[in-house]
Amino acid sequence: MLNTILIVDDEESICRNLKRHFKAKGFDVHVANNGKSGIELCQTTPIDMVILDLKLPDVNGLDALKSIKSACPDTGVIIITAHGDVETAVKAMQMQADNFVLKPIDLTALGGMVDKVLDGYRTQPEVFDLKRKVSRLNGSVRLKETYSMVKALSGAIEAKDPFTKGHSYRVSQLSVEIGKRLGLAEKELEVLEFGALLHDIGKIGIREAVLKKPRRLSAVEYAHIQRHTIIGEEIIKPVEIFRPATTILRNHHEHFDGRGYPDGFKGEEINIFARVIAVPDAFDAMTNDRPYRKALKVEEALQEMKRARGTQFDPQIVDIFIENKIYNRYMI
Numbered sequence: 001m002l003n004t005i006l007i008v009d010d011e012e013s014i015c016r017n018l019k020r021h022f023k024a025k026g027f028d029v030h031v032a033n034n035g036k037s038g039i040e041l042c043q044t045t046p047i048d049m050v051i052l053d054l055k056l057p058d059v060n061g062l063d064a065l066k067s068i069k070s071a072c073p074d075t076g077v078i079i080i081t082a083h084g085d086v087e088t089a090v091k092a093m094q095m096q097a098d099n100f101v102l103k104p105i106d107l108t109a110l111g112g113m114v115d116k117v118l119d120g121y122r123t124q125p126e127v128f129d130l131k132r133k134v135s136r137l138n139g140s141v142r143l144k145e146t147y148s149m150v151k152a153l154s155g156a157i158e159a160k161d162p163f164t165k166g167h168s169y170r171v172s173q174l175s176v177e178i179g180k181r182l183g184l185a186e187k188e189l190e191v192l193e194f195g196a197l198l199h200d201i202g203k204i205g206i207r208e209a210v211l212k213k214p215r216r217l218s219a220v221e222y223a224h225i226q227r228h229t230i231i232g233e234e235i236i237k238p239v240e241i242f243r244p245a246t247t248i249l250r251n252h253h254e255h256f257d258g259r260g261y262p263d264g265f266k267g268e269e270i271n272i273f274a275r276v277i278a279v280p281d282a283f284d285a286m287t288n289d290r291p292y293r294k295a296l297k298v299e300e301a302l303q304e305m306k307r308a309r310g311t312q313f314d315p316q317i318v319d320i321f322i323e324n325k326i327y328n329r330y331m332i
């Protein structure tokens with residue numbers, strides 16, 4: 001099927017050149033000479049990609065971007081901007097534009113950008129979809145609404161990876177129990193709870209064949225799955241209210257001895273929330289079936305936790321977890 005591209009620019013020569021270029025590349029090309037008709041076209045016609053000049057005669061370019069993204073969130077947008085106006089381009093990127101190009105336009109570079117954005121939409125639709133949903137949360141005011149959104153997001157990863165069913169919820173409840181014993185304040189416990197519910201959300205960007213592989217992962221597959229920490233951070237970063245939890249998503253696989261990933265942080269360099277979550281995360285994973293192995297018994301898992309006390313895990317957290325029998329909460 002042809003990809004449809006819309007050029008929104010008031011400069012005739014730019015429109016003509018871009019139209020010729022993308023037609024030759026096999027695109028179905030539409031042109032709008034002002035913001036209003038561009039937005040209208042997006043509302044009425046399926047468009048895969050918009051190339052949008054931020055300097056328009058009738059509407060503010062950023063407002064046009066906002067309207068386009070809310071009318072068709074699945075459409076990629078590349079911004080055209082003048083030299084010396086990079087600040088606006090950065091603003092546009094924060095508003096979910098996919099990339100920007102400076103005038104005078106380098107057609108080869110722009111063509112490459114278009115392919116890359118379209119390719120990204122094709123290969124990782126869930127990531128883009130989530131990024132969009134999450135970005136709509138920006139400015140969300142009520143904690144309750146945020147909480148139900150967090151639950152919906154964590155449900156999204158459980159739908160993709162059935163082996164994690166209930167995992168994030170159990171990890172969040174156990175983490176809060178640990179947090180209380182660490183004397184964390186109410187606000188901190190909230191961050192810990194959100195962070196734990198979302199900690200594996202980045203797995204939405206990991207290939208299902210790798211997530212569900214019933215055998216040991218190859219080195220390449222292991223490196224791929226490790227990326228869920230960084231993808232998760234990227235997904236929630238745009239939302240101000242989630243920002244305190246970004247480091248939880250990024251660093252929940254760090255090891256106390258510095259041998260974890262992605263940053264190789266050591267000891268107290270690792271965010272305390274991430275150190276807390278690491279303990280129930282590992283315990284819950286061990287005591288439930290995984291595609292590549294059967295569940296361990298509680299006693300066996302506890303032995304593992306003790307063995308990794310001070311290497312993989314923060315010793316203080318392991319002690320709290322075991323001495324207070326926090327692990328018992330979900331054991332029948």
Ligand SMILES: [Fe+2]
Binds near residue numbers: 199200
């Ligand atoms: Fe994880």
